[in-house]
Amino acid sequence: MKLHKKLMIVYLVTILLPIVGLTNYFLNQMSDLIIRYVSDSYQKILVQSNNGIYYNIRFYESILDNLTVSESVQNVLSEPDVYREKGVIIMNREISRAVRFIQAYQATDVESIEFFSTSPDVMSDGVYLFPEDRLRRVLGLNEIPDSKFWILEQYDGKYYYALVRPIYSIGEFKKIGYIKLTIQIPSVTYVQETMGNKADASGSLIIADSKGTIMFNPDTDQLGKPLPQEIVEQTSKDRSSESELNLQIQGTDYVMWYRKLQNVDWTMYLLVPKASIQSKVNEIRQTILTVSIICMIIFSFLTLLITRQLTRGIRRLHAKVSRVGRGVLSTSRRVHVKGDEIDELDRNFDNMLDNLRDLIHQNYVEKLERREMELNFLQAQINPHFLYNTLDAIKNEIDMDEKQTAIGMVVALADLFRISVSKGSNTIRFEQEIDHAKCYLKILEIRFGARHTIEWQIDPQIPSLYTLKIILQPLLENAIQHGLKGMAGGNVTVIGELTEQAVIVTVRDNGVGMTKAQAETLLSDHSPSKGIGLYNVNSRIRMYFGSEYGLSIKSEPGNGTEVVLTLPVLEGVEHV
Template sequence: MAVVPLLIFGVISYQVSNSAINSKISNSSLQVLKLVQKNIQYESDKYQKISDSLMVNKTVQDGLYRFDSWDYMQKNNFIVQMNSIISGHMSNSPQIMQIFLTDRDNNPVYSQGWFYVSQETINRMIDLCGKNINWLSVNEGNKNYIIYTHPVISERGTGVIGHTLIFIDAAAFYNCLSGVDMGTGADLMIMDSYGNNVANQNSSFRKGYSVDSVLFSYCRQNPNENIIRNYKFNDRLGMIAYSFSNRQGWLLVAAIPDAYLRAETYSIAVTSLVSIILCFLCAVIVYRQMWKSISLPINRLVQVVGKIDNTNFDQMTFYDDSRDELGFLSRAFRQILQKMQDLVNQVETEQNQKREYELKMLQAQINPHFLFNTLNSLRWTALMSRATSVSNGLAALSDLLRNTILDKNEFITVEEELKNVSNYIVIQKIRYGDIFTVTYEIDENILHSYMIKFLLQPIVENSIIHGIDEEGTQKEIHISMSRGEDTILTVISDNGKGFDVEKTLDAKKNKRLTGIGMQNVQERIRLCFGKEYLFHIESRIGEGTTVTMEFPYISTLPETPKNLTQGKEREKDDSGTVR
């Protein structure tokens, strides 16, 4: 029983560690290649910027366009000006060996540098430039160099008027590879678009010549694979990591030998084998002691634990009075179960209290919210009106205050709730006049059923405040209430200007009381009846808003604490007792 799991564990550990190490080396190699590629790109950008600056230079443009028509003095003046321009670039970039300018017929117009370049090489590079190959590694005259070719486009719109050829010492790109450690025995190299060696860390490959045509062809055909495993490169088996540079068309290759890859996994294999043998010997010794002192008591404890109900921890009857660890464990386990049972009872009590407190807080929240908006409307009335409108508003306000502050019932009839809405609309009419109208579509069979107080008013308020626009266009609010099988479906819609639902209902982003009122309605329905009842807001800016909500049909007054108290107080009033 001990040997088989240990052997399986050892084999799996070796496989996982070997895979993890290879994966880690592969990922790190690709990361290194990306960094090296950035260095190469930075180096090549310097020469591309020089070529771009020469292409847009007025002296170069005029010289290539008019060189054939100039006399000796004009050509000599052109060369003097170019010497000044090119000397500055070459002094800033010492790796530049030669800079050529040719006309549209590939004839040399200007050259500055310190070594000879054949016309055949120039013609070849210009021909490759037409094939979108601007970079090439060349070995000529026992000197390896890189040629960057760029066509010069006329600013006059006549097309290509010549070419710029920049000859760069290959050592410039070798510096991008120096100091990069890919592992013991690893090699890092750059191949151009023909598979020729541009620069590499291993001096066994001659620069300017093909390194491995098979490898180059495979990498070209599979540009996104990036990793080749078990590849024999330079007579050594190993892993190949490669990456393409789309701008130059170059291939960056890292060859990591298999000996380096397996060095760490071999050490892990030996360590795992020794650990398995030691663990097996220890397991044999420990097993004999466990059977006598641990296994049997634990089995009895497991049987008792298996009989315990998920929420009833009082069924624990097992007790071990021994003084060893298992005895201590059993006593501690019994205490934990008792504590868990106490916590379950406490949580249930706290949840019931929390629900009651949340309902109280939500009810308390809606009152100041409503009073604030009502008093604000009356303030506007006091500024604009002098008599009748104020009287009507105060009458409606008095009725509403009686229902919100004096009447402590959480539930009222649908008829009373509609009356509250009507009073609120009277107050809002004082402020807005006839700019909006309200229509009702109410099922008469639900008028005497009960619902949570002040569910409709915040939604109507939201329709008025958010629905009326600055232009004063008359808007319509429609209130529909109908009975389903066991529910009452309420739809309040308007054709106002609409609003952003998420932004308005986010209490942290929107501090306006209308957002609080809408959330209050939804939360009160959830706390009283649960999440299964519908509450949905749909609004489109410029088209209007529709609020759809659903709550259960209640034919008798629910027995909430507030309603029971209010009912007893009413019974005392009927009997003549003074409260």
């Protein structure tokens, strides 16, 4: 896959996907915010409508309150016999005086004011005063409540509100009749016009009494009919005086807010289809999505141009790397000027090629040096003086007819050189390395006798591990020939410890010791007169395994010498 395509994919994953996620989150939050805002708006409309209708109802109730205590009305209803004698005209005049303060019914939308006497002998004037039976017939009631109430009336195919309340005599406080105001519906619910301007046109305001009879509906055909059963069931479960509910009516989902009117057994219901609310949300969502898509297209196009510009320099560098991959290390250098990171990379690549050529040359030189050191090492293994003395000792033993002793020396010498050669391999098991050192010690013991004690303390896990060959014998040779020189009854201890990081072999003697300066010289100068093989051993270990491994010497004059050999843990030849 081309690099600029990868960059585009990375851009889509790291930039566009978070943008899409954030946009979706923002849309959800915005949707919730809009829904809450719409809900609050409708609730405010419902409260305003509720307050407006409440004030209208209180206005008409105050008219009834004033008329019930009017002196003329009290006289007509309390003394029906007196006014029967006075005549209908006088009675009509008395009642007219009572309702005089209502100068124009048109201003208050009061269709009529009627009084109903509980006296069976009342004389009706056909305008204001009627018997109580007429009220029962008009309202269709068998019993008239003894408290104020509102009811829906219908005359000539048109609906009106009727406000009825009993009238009690002021002196005896007994019921003497009823008063009924017939009011045009819009005069009570005129706030619907204001609500219609604010709310969604698809919303509906319904008013119903405690029996579920619809007292108001924009659709006049619904007046007087019962509320939909869905509304009754939902509100019956909710005992609060106001609430917001979700319901379904005839397959359409609605959000309904309802609130009970004060001092009257009416409840206002505001129903708005969910689709109407969701349409507002969808409109804003569509706008945001459109803007987001346009922005993402523009960003993607700009990213494509930028990635192609970036990869132009990378393609040029790729061609140069391909030539190097084919073995052509000499590349043409451009005149490097200060540029972007790609130019910096190109310049560094050229410098890297120079360094690579230098490293190749240096590695070749180091191989030559290592080969030369190995040759020196092999030469150091065969100390001509040691070999000459050993062979001379064997000759002497043969001359003295000590054949068994001579045979032992020959076998030990053969084993010594067999392990030294080890089929040309530089690595052997620790077990073989220990045997090699013991062969060397056996030859010394045969030649000079057991003048010193050699003690071995090797961790049982160490013999199965691998190491460079011929590293213990030089340490023992140095300890015996230099540390214990001129001493009888000397002691050399070889301690092998295994840790998680290294194999640590310590060769400790109780000889004459040396100064710190002399100890440092042993590892910096490989002159045979100052410790045969120590410098060679230390150099070989560091060359193979790194500077963290090798030899360290601790010594004090008169307190012996301790040479510590640190090696890596090698479980096989392939780990070398």
